[in-house]
Amino acid sequence: xxxxxxxxxxxxxxxxxxxxxxxxxxxxxxxxxxxxxxxxxxxxxxxxxxxxxxxxxxxxxxxxxxxxxxxxxxxxxxxxxxxxxxxxxxxxxxxxxxxxxxxxxxxxxxxxxxxxxxxxxxxxxxxxxxxxxxxxxxxxxxxxxxxxxxxxxxxxxxxxxxxxxxxxxxxxxxxxxxxxxxxxxxxxxxxxxxxxxxxxxxxxxxxxxxxxxxxxxxxxxxxxxxxxxxxxxxxxxxxxxxxxxxxxxxxxxxxxxxxxxxxxxxxxxxxxxxxxxxxxxxxxxxxxxxxxxxxxxxxxxxxxxxxxxxxxxxxxxxxxxxxxxxxxxxxxxxxxxxxxxxxxxxxxxxxxxxxxxxxxxxxxxxxxxxxxxxxxxxxxxxxxxxxxxxxxxxxx
Amino acid sequence: xxxxxxxxxxxxxxxxxxxxxxxxxxxxxxxxxxxxxxxxxxxxxxxxxxxxxxxxxxxxxxxxxxxxxxxxxxxxxxxxxxxxxxxxxxxxxxxxxxxxxxxxxxxxxxxxxxxxxxxxxxxxxxxxxxxxxxxxxxxxxxxxxxxxxxxxxxxxxxxxxxxxxxxxxxxxxxxxxxxxxxxxxxxxxxxxxxxxxxxxxxxxxxxxxxxxxxxxxxxxxxxxxxxxxxxxxxxxxxxxxxxxxxxxxxxxxxxxxxxxxxxxxxxxxxxxxxxxxxxxxxxxxxxxxxxxxxxxxxxxxxxxxxxxxxxxxxxxxxxxxxxxxxxxxxxxxxxxxxxxxxxxxxxxxxxxxxxxxxxxxxxxxxxxxxxxxxxxxxxxxxxxxxxxxxxxxxxx
Numbered sequence: 001x002x003x004x005x006x007x008x009x010x011x012x013x014x015x016x017x018x019x020x021x022x023x024x025x026x027x028x029x030x031x032x033x034x035x036x037x038x039x040x041x042x043x044x045x046x047x048x049x050x051x052x053x054x055x056x057x058x059x060x061x062x063x064x065x066x067x068x069x070x071x072x073x074x075x076x077x078x079x080x081x082x083x084x085x086x087x088x089x090x091x092x093x094x095x096x097x098x099x100x101x102x103x104x105x106x107x108x109x110x111x112x113x114x115x116x117x118x119x120x121x122x123x124x125x126x127x128x129x130x131x132x133x134x135x136x137x138x139x140x141x142x143x144x145x146x147x148x149x150x151x152x153x154x155x156x157x158x159x160x161x162x163x164x165x166x167x168x169x170x171x172x173x174x175x176x177x178x179x180x181x182x183x184x185x186x187x188x189x190x191x192x193x194x195x196x197x198x199x200x201x202x203x204x205x206x207x208x209x210x211x212x213x214x215x216x217x218x219x220x221x222x223x224x225x226x227x228x229x230x231x232x233x234x235x236x237x238x239x240x241x242x243x244x245x246x247x248x249x250x251x252x253x254x255x256x257x258x259x260x261x262x263x264x265x266x267x268x269x270x271x272x273x274x275x276x277x278x279x280x281x282x283x284x285x286x287x288x289x290x291x292x293x294x295x296x297x298x299x300x301x302x303x304x305x306x307x308x309x310x311x312x313x314x315x316x317x318x319x320x321x322x323x324x325x326x327x328x329x330x331x332x333x334x335x336x337x338x339x340x341x342x343x344x345x346x347x348x349x350x351x352x353x354x355x356x357x358x359x360x361x362x363x364x365x366x367x368x369x370x371x372x373x374x375x376x377x378x379x380x381x382x383x384x385x386x387x388x389x390x391x392x393x394x395x396x
Numbered sequence: 397x398x399x400x401x402x403x404x405x406x407x408x409x410x411x412x413x414x415x416x417x418x419x420x421x422x423x424x425x426x427x428x429x430x431x432x433x434x435x436x437x438x439x440x441x442x443x444x445x446x447x448x449x450x451x452x453x454x455x456x457x458x459x460x461x462x463x464x465x466x467x468x469x470x471x472x473x474x475x476x477x478x479x480x481x482x483x484x485x486x487x488x489x490x491x492x493x494x495x496x497x498x499x500x501x502x503x504x505x506x507x508x509x510x511x512x513x514x515x516x517x518x519x520x521x522x523x524x525x526x527x528x529x530x531x532x533x534x535x536x537x538x539x540x541x542x543x544x545x546x547x548x549x550x551x552x553x554x555x556x557x558x559x560x561x562x563x564x565x566x567x568x569x570x571x572x573x574x575x576x577x578x579x580x581x582x583x584x585x586x587x588x589x590x591x592x593x594x595x596x597x598x599x600x601x602x603x604x605x606x607x608x609x610x611x612x613x614x615x616x617x618x619x620x621x622x623x624x625x626x627x628x629x630x631x632x633x634x635x636x637x638x639x640x641x642x643x644x645x646x647x648x649x650x651x652x653x654x655x656x657x658x659x660x661x662x663x664x665x666x667x668x669x670x671x672x673x674x675x676x677x678x679x680x681x682x683x684x685x686x687x688x689x690x691x692x693x694x695x696x697x698x699x700x701x702x703x704x705x706x707x708x709x710x711x712x713x714x715x716x717x718x719x720x721x722x723x724x725x726x727x728x729x730x731x732x733x734x735x736x737x738x739x740x741x742x743x744x745x746x747x748x749x750x751x752x753x754x755x756x757x758x759x760x761x762x763x764x765x766x767x768x769x770x771x772x773x774x775x776x777x778x779x780x781x782x783x784x785x786x787x788x789x790x791x792x
Contacts, residue, residue, distance in 0.1 A: 002621055002622055003621075003622060003623070003624055003647060003649075005647065005649040005650055005653075006649070008513060008556070008590060009512055009513065009653060010511065010512065010513055010514050010515040010518075010537070011515055012511060012512075012515075012657075013511060013512035013513060013653060013657065014653075016653060016656040016657050016660060017656070017660070018656045018659045018660060019656060021659075022469075022470070022655075022656070022659070040466065040467050041466075043462035043463075043465065043466045044462075046461070046462065046465050046466075048455065048458070048461045048462070048465065051455065051461075051465065052451075052452070052455035052456060052461065055448075055451045055452075055455060056448070056451075056452060059444065059447065059448035059451060060448060062444070065442070065444045065447075065448065066439035066440075066442065066444070067439075068638055069439065069442050069444065069447065069636040069637070069638035069639065070436065070437075070439045070442075070636070070637060070638050071436045071632075071637045071638065072638065073418075074418070103662075104500065104662035104663075105662055105663060107660075107661070107662050107663050108661060108662040111660065111661045111662065115406065115408060115409060115536070116405055116406060116408075116409035117404060117405065117406055117409060118406050119406040119407055119408075122406075133660070133663075136656075136659065136660035137660050137661070139660060140511070141406070160404070194404060225398055225399075226398055226399060227399070228399055236467075240465040240466070241465070241466060241467045242464055242465040242466050242467065242468065242666055242667050242668055243465065243666050243668060244662060244663065244664070244665070244666050251398075251399060251401065253399075253401040253402070254401055257401075257405060257409060257410075257412060259418075260412040260413070260414045260415060260418070260532075261409065261412050263414045263417075263418065263532065264412060264413070264414060264503075264507060264529070264532035264533050264535060265503070265504060265507045265533070265661065266499075266500035266501055266503055266504040266507065266640060266662075267500075267501060267503050267529075267640065268640070269640070270638055270639050270640050270666065270669060271638050272638055272639060273666060273669075
């Protein structure tokens with residue numbers, strides 16, 4: 001008799017999101033397809049030689065190899081935490097090693113923050129369009145979502161946590177202005193809400209001047225021990241994503257307790273990975289990030305130019321200053337999921353936008369990634385997409 | 397104003413266990429101490445050269461390096477899942493790649509099983525003395541614990557899950573006989589309970605013949621798709637723990653859904669780690685495990701001999717056939733925590749047993765690890781411990 005597993009799953013286990021994403025990513029992994037669907041860096045640009053050398057150096061040293069391959073502590077490898085603390089101080093965040101927890105990518109930072117803070121049905125504020133991985137990470141407690149803009153309301157907002165990606169947000173590519181950031185901090189304080197800051201794309205800025213993080217703004221006025229901001233950073237976008245390493249910066253009681261949650265879930269992040277990243281992060285020339293920004297910036301420019309050249313009237317899109325994504329709004333009559341089916345036939349893929357709305361999805365939206373394709377693929381792909389949209393009977 | 401973080405933590409976040417363990421492990425990491433407190437393999441015995449070579453081979457090949465360092469799929473790297481499926485088939489478990497999920501060590505397998513199956517207050521059956529990491533992994537839902545032996549009762553047992561470590565369990569070192577295993581399977585079926593099998597120490601057998609796993613016994617009679625066993629395996633004990641890689645074997649619906657929970661928590665395990673372990677696992681000679689078993693077996697023998705030579709009457713201990721631990725019961729009047737304070741003064745450490753009881757702890761118990769010390773340290777350490785116990789006023 002086959003087991004009735006569905007009936008045995010916990011409410012959380014049963015409701016786990018992401019199946020659509022997973023099925024979808026398999027589909028768009030087809031060779032030959034021009035895919036704007038992913039959200040991944042270009043592996044041609046990885047500092048692979050530096051990474052290989054760091055592995056060699058550590059593993060060829062018997063004493064270091066033993067440390068790298070043995071069990072370790074949940075908070076993370078001290079020299080890497082030191083490097084991160086110093087990196088954060090350079091970005092205006094006065095902090096020390098006890099304010100840093102190493103996680104398996106920033107995704108684990110978001111996940112552990114949810115587990116640390118959210119009880120059943122607690123309120124969470126997000127942008128109307130938000131990062132899908134956050135919704136999946138928080139799924140366990142069935143949060144009550146409300147818009148981030150509620151922080152500007154006069155009446156008391158009942159929320160435990162507000163989530164923001166201030167720089168080049170996934171999926172829209174849009175950033176918060178300095179004024180927006182100040183308003184967010186003031187609102188979080190007025191409504192006594194914890195701010196979860198996701199800095200996944202911060203270093204990938206191609207135009208304009210960098211803005212201080214929410215944590216930096218807050219810590220410019222008070223000690224980090226008094227801050228209500230929990231900051232998640234990552235090596236995935238600037239070095240490589242595959243090693244799965246990120247970090248959380250917050251007040252010590254948060255880091256201490258989150259370290260216990262990490263211990264319960266997987267003990268610790270691989271010490272070899274952490275030792276390698278300590279080497280690579282401290283030796284990676286600033287020119288590497290500059291090269292990434294130049295390459296991705298050119299791709300963003302090419303995509304914006306191609307959209308302007310090929311999209312029929314009635315189509316609009318965001319103009320990001322960095323990151324990985326452009327958000328497109330089609331005429332209301334066009335369903336992006338139906339368009340995708342045709343587009344795949346024509347050799348182009350993207351992500352329909354509906355999945356990014358926590359509720360009341362707009363079906364005439366889509367997300368385009370510009371970091372994983374070269375310039376000619378971007379031009380071709382957008383031209384084909386523009387043609388398909390223009391041919392639609394209901395296009396304006 | 398300092399934030400009132402304690403008040404903001406979720407019930408789960410506030411109650412996270414492991415702080416004692418963490419503080420304790422720091423204490424016993426002191427140089428010069430003979431520590432029987434850990435539960436770690438001896439890093440002198442790691443196949444470091446093979447691991448270094450596998451890293452070199454993968455990272456020196458540009459195409460493989462790109463795969464190794466890029467984002468990947470949550471279920472895990474297909475060739476590693478193939479290797480594990482074949483390893484499990486050799487151990488009597490007919491299964492395929494879709495029955496395997498790669499996790500960050502078996503700890504993450506236990507953790508995700510809890511999240512997948514347990515709702516608030518669900519019943520969980522364990523041995524009276526059980527693995528601490530399991531209690532931490534399951535803490536989120538405040539399970540109602542009851543003894544594993546309840547599966548033999550005639551009346552209906554209200555439990556969702558039963559947890560067992562059939563080989564050389566942590567902390568007692570004891571194993572289930574073939575008859576015990578059959579009874580567990582029959583009881584789980586009679587009471588309609590899912591069995592979570594933790595095979596962390598299975599390959600570390602120093603005496604006696606291997607016994608089939610619960611999953612192998614079950615799958616010898618029915619298709620794995622009809623099995624109620626969820627099996628967690630690991631590379632931590634036979635290869636190295638630091639890379640944090642383990643696996644879950646179960647029916648496809650369990651693996652599929654657990655893959656989504658893994659995606660939500662940290663996307664996936666490092667593909668580089670998985671590619672390295674594929675190389676190392678398939679090239680590691682059988683003689684490596686034989687060497688581990690010979691070395692650890694000699695240490696176990698030395699510790700048992702030293703206990704017999706140095707412990708005063710009234711002290712008893714388990715006689716494991718493998719694994720990493722011996723469980724010691726002192727005369728009832730001796731509190732192991734008080735003994736530890738003296739022992740540390742005398743340069744020896746162990747873990748007081750109270751923490752391993754889900755309730756009603758016995759304070760006259762302790763756990764000894766024998767894998768991390770050499771023979772002379774084992775003899776010296778046990779001799780000192782025996783002396784301290786014999787000197788206690790209340791020793792029998």
